[in-house]
Ligand SMILES: O=C(O)CCC(=O)C(=O)O
């Protein structure tokens with residue numbers, strides 16, 4: 001835990017599809033090692049054609065190139081369930097100056113009258129699709145393919161934690177797993193800006209594709225290590241929920257995007273479990289020296305963290321229109337940020 005790693009391991013997950021138990025166990029072992037020692041890894045052997053990534057990239061370029069007024073037609077603050085366009089400065093992490101980034105957020109696309117969209121499931125509902133020919137098809141195809149990789153990877157992580165590979169199967173029927181299209185504009189004159197401030201991701205794990213370097217991860221010695229894109233690989237990182245399930249054995253590694261040297265796009269899919277899933281440390285990770293950490297409820301955690309970082313929700317909080325769940329965690333409660341609060345991030 002908290003190791004001084006200097007590089008990010010690569011795991012070929014094709015063995016998770018194998019009929020042979022030893023192939024699956026080998027990959028699970030590699031996932032466990034990467035999750036314990038680093039919390040970040042490159043994943044190959046996922047089977048998603050590069051064309052899907054290129055498709056979403058082309059559409060992201062077209063979407064963000066539109067005038068601000070057109071993007072604001074699908075502003076996230078107009079959605080009842082947190083979907084749509086996130087302008088620069090809307091999302092602010094703990095202690096950070098405003099990020100230089102804009103985003104488009106979507107998730108599992110449900111009709112408003114879908115039974116899963118019941119009271120309290122504030123993050124479930126319809127996407128706000130922009131009026132751009134081909135956008136919805138390309139983005140949905142990327143979402144579906146990446147989600148399928150996440151489902152496979154979850155089987156591997158379940159095994160990596162010592163559980164049966166289907167351990168999470170019954171809490172995966174309608175998870176609020178968000179995909180973000182992020183655009184980091186390049187401004188040669190800007191000084192002291194970060195693309196995205198230091199944070200951990202809130203879910204089980206994240207699968208990310210980016211167009212250029214910029215992503216940095218914090219090691220156990222407080223140093224920032226580069227995680228540039230590797231052709232054909234997803235960058236995968238452990239989120240808060242895997243950290244809790246393993247009682248800290250797997251690390252929700254803090255990361256950020258430094259000021260970019262060229263225009264940059266990235267597409268993280270935050271892989272979550274069903275909204276009401278209770279996340280508690282698995283008994284095998286609890287010992288007298290390492291007592292059980294506090295648990296949480298998946299959807300509630302996502303929403304609580306979101307409320308503390310999005311300006312439109314902070315305003316609603318301030319006006320008493322919404323309230324933080326009682327068990328809400330403060331920002332920076334996980335990963336190395338929690339352990340090294342003194343580190344300047
Ligand atoms: O753009 C990136 O490479 C990272 C984005 C990220 O960390 C996030 O959206 O949570």
Ligand SMILES: [Fe+2]
Pocket residue numbers: 199200201255
């Ligand atoms: Fe992140």
